[in-house]
Amino acid sequence: MSDATIDQANNRSLWSDVWAQYKTHRGALVGSGVFLAILLAVFIGPYIYDVDPQYLNIREKNQGPSLAHLMGTDQLGRDMLAQVLHGGRVSLAVGIVAMALSLVVGTVVGVLAGYFKRLDGPLMRLTDLFLALPLLPLLLVIIMLFRDTLRAAFGPENGIFILIVFIIGITSWMQTARIVRGDVLALKEREFVLAAKSIGTPSRRVISRHVLPNVLSPIMVSATLGVANAIITESALSFLGLGFPSDFPTWGRLLFDGANYMTLTPARVVWPGLAISLTVLSVNFIGDGLRDALDPRIRGR
Amino acid sequence: MFNYTIRRLIFTIPTLLFISFVIFFILDTAPNDPTGNLPLTIPPEVREKIRISLGLDAPMYVRYLLWCQQFFINEPLNIIEQWFNITIGDGERLRVQSWATRSPVVDLVVERLPQTLWVVGMSYVVGVLIAIPIGVISAYKQYSWFDQIGTFISMLGFSVPTFFTGLLMIVIFSVHLHWFPSIYDTTHKVTDWSSLLFQIIQMIMPVMVLAFYNAAQLSRFMRASMLDNLSQDYVRTARAKGLKEKTVVLVHVLRNSLIPVVTVIALGVPQVFGGAIITEQIFKVNGLGQLLIIGIQGADIPLVQTLTFIFALLIVLFNLIADIAYGLLDPRIRYE
Numbered sequence: 001m002s003d004a005t006i007d008q009a010n011n012r013s014l015w016s017d018v019w020a021q022y023k024t025h026r027g028a029l030v031g032s033g034v035f036l037a038i039l040l041a042v043f044i045g046p047y048i049y050d051v052d053p054q055y056l057n058i059r060e061k062n063q064g065p066s067l068a069h070l071m072g073t074d075q076l077g078r079d080m081l082a083q084v085l086h087g088g089r090v091s092l093a094v095g096i097v098a099m100a101l102s103l104v105v106g107t108v109v110g111v112l113a114g115y116f117k118r119l120d121g122p123l124m125r126l127t128d129l130f131l132a133l134p135l136l137p138l139l140l141v142i143i144m145l146f147r148d149t150l151r152a153a154f155g156p157e158n159g160i161f162i163l164i165v166f167i168i169g170i171t172s173w174m175q176t177a178r179i180v181r182g183d184v185l186a187l188k189e190r191e192f193v194l195a196a197k198s199i200g201t202p203s204r205r206v207i208s209r210h211v212l213p214n215v216l217s218p219i220m221v222s223a224t225l226g227v228a229n230a231i232i233t234e235s236a237l238s239f240l241g242l243g244f245p246s247d248f249p250t251w252g253r254l255l256f257d258g259a260n261y262m263t264l265t266p267a268r269v270v271w272p273g274l275a276i277s278l279t280v281l282s283v284n285f286i287g288d289g290l291r292d293a294l295d296p297r298i299r300g301r
Numbered sequence: 302m303f304n305y306t307i308r309r310l311i312f313t314i315p316t317l318l319f320i321s322f323v324i325f326f327i328l329d330t331a332p333n334d335p336t337g338n339l340p341l342t343i344p345p346e347v348r349e350k351i352r353i354s355l356g357l358d359a360p361m362y363v364r365y366l367l368w369c370q371q372f373f374i375n376e377p378l379n380i381i382e383q384w385f386n387i388t389i390g391d392g393e394r395l396r397v398q399s400w401a402t403r404s405p406v407v408d409l410v411v412e413r414l415p416q417t418l419w420v421v422g423m424s425y426v427v428g429v430l431i432a433i434p435i436g437v438i439s440a441y442k443q444y445s446w447f448d449q450i451g452t453f454i455s456m457l458g459f460s461v462p463t464f465f466t467g468l469l470m471i472v473i474f475s476v477h478l479h480w481f482p483s484i485y486d487t488t489h490k491v492t493d494w495s496s497l498l499f500q501i502i503q504m505i506m507p508v509m510v511l512a513f514y515n516a517a518q519l520s521r522f523m524r525a526s527m528l529d530n531l532s533q534d535y536v537r538t539a540r541a542k543g544l545k546e547k548t549v550v551l552v553h554v555l556r557n558s559l560i561p562v563v564t565v566i567a568l569g570v571p572q573v574f575g576g577a578i579i580t581e582q583i584f585k586v587n588g589l590g591q592l593l594i595i596g597i598q599g600a601d602i603p604l605v606q607t608l609t610f611i612f613a614l615l616i617v618l619f620n621l622i623a624d625i626a627y628g629l630l631d632p633r634i635r636y637e
Contacts, residue, residue: 132616134615136578140593144597145328262468262471266476277461277465280460
């Protein structure tokens with residue numbers, strides 16, 4: 001019995017330590033709870049609350065919140081709760097896919113720049129140049145110009161999804177690349193990497209076996225920030241009328257459409273906006289907690 | 302320092318050329334046609350001749366270089382001529398024309414600039430004025446209730462997008478309380494006290510929305526920078542030689558902590574112009590951001606091209622200012 005407990009105490013893994021530290025961050029715990037709740041609501045909610053978000057009922061247009069329509073209805077009598085739930089799917093999907101893309105690009109650029117000295121200069125200059133681009137105006141311009149082409153090629157919904165995810169992804173990788181490069185530069189000089197090199201391990205395997213696992217924590221932190229950033233950017237684009245179309249709404253688009261009816265049904269602005277804000281806030285708190293939990297200097301204190 | 306400034310200045314040239322090329326390239330590869338607004342009755346072969354006369358058959362690098370000449374040489378000369386009422390050379394230069402309004406793009410920009418500067422500039426100043434005291438107090442009283450609340454509010458500040466805070470403020474203060482107008486009246490002229498009061502009232506909401514967003518980020522930087530400095534040896538020395546606590550914190554620590562914050566403030570200026578696109582749209586301020594949106598919706602390529610490049614220019618310029626200011630303010634930093 002006592003042996004078993006000692007054994008367990010000795011078998012502490014890295015991730016159980018991280019979890020122990022993460023648990024002490026109250027904001028992060030609440031954030032994870034809220035984020036999970038939003039994920040569940042958005043991905044499972046529509047099966048329980050199975051109202052068609054596109055069902056028009058012109059007799060019940062512009063209604064305030066009631067028992068029949070918990071968040072009211074829009075100017076065509078569509079149920080707002082159903083729209084918010086469905087819109088959340090698209091918003092979160094955009095956030096997660098765009099984050100994944102920017103993470104891949106950022107990690108590849110960061111590792112290559114940090115590990116191979118020859119590539120460092122050119123890749124970092126490229127990063128600087130990307131940082132100097134005026135992103136929001138450029139995103140707007142790209143969407144304006146290529147929207148119709150991509151819609152024709154992939155259909156109205158997939159086309160705009162691919163376009164938005166792609167442009168958010170390739171314009172938000174710079175921070176990740178810089179952080180990863182810095183960490184790789186320090187790691188490269190460590191003994192275990194030198195040892196691996198000295199027994200003739202090819203660079204490819206040094207990177208995948210020794211370098212990448214050690215830069216995982218900054219990557220995870222920037223992943224959470226990336227999701228928050230992508231969701232905000234997508235909503236901003238939709239809010240300016242250059243994102244998803246009205247019949248395939250995201251939270252930003254619902255906000256944009258609702259803004260014109262603000263005086264009549266303020267609920268149409270409040271709910272999608274609250275959904276965006278809560279999601280981003282909870283993701284930011286998760287990122288905060290992760291940063292503390294993954295930092296070995298803070299952990300265990 | 303001087304060498305560094307020169308080197309840095311030289312590096313901005315390829316940066317700007319790269320950015321202008323990216324913008325030019327994106328707009329060039331996109332499907333659009335300057336003759337699209339002409340009547341449909343024009344036969345295709347004539348249309349083709351119009352395109353040739355406009356120089357559209359030239360290879361892309363020629364058109365890019367011509368655009369560079371126009372943007373970097375002709376337009377600045379035009380502006381100088383207008384400002385000082387002089388004629389340089391024969392004074393017959395091309396202007397970049399907006400396709401939608403048929404007027405020179407630069408004139409449109411000059412027309413819209415004051416509104417943007419007023420609202421955005423004021424919000425940035427207010428944001429800095431809020432952020433610095435909050436950062437100082439939350440660092441000095443680390444982990445106190447003030448610090449906890451400040452942390453939460455600043456988290457709120459950069460999680461809640463400006464297009465939501467803006468709309469929320471309109472719902473609360475314009476729709477329900479009728480305190481402030483929801484639309485910014487740009488034709489309003491300040492002539493006496495009552496009109497000045499109206500100007501202030503109509504500026505409150507857009508300025509506060511942007512200021513809240515900026516203050517949230519800046520106060521975090523201020524707090525972190527203060528915390529770094531508060532544990533330094535020179536602070537202990539200052540206390541040990543019997544200086545008043547107020548002098549130690551507000552003179553010694555604050556001055557040193559402001560160094561990195563000043564650069565962050567400089568770096569944030571162009572982003573404020575970017576974020577102002579959304580705020581201007583919400584409150585219907587007809588500034589640069591709204592001009593860009595109108596240009597994009599109307600596919601007004603020359604206007605969009607010029608504005609995007611102006612935003613890029615601002616980013617590069619303020620990056621430069623931040624780097625140089627950092628070197629000037631902090632004698633420990635030497636870039637040699």
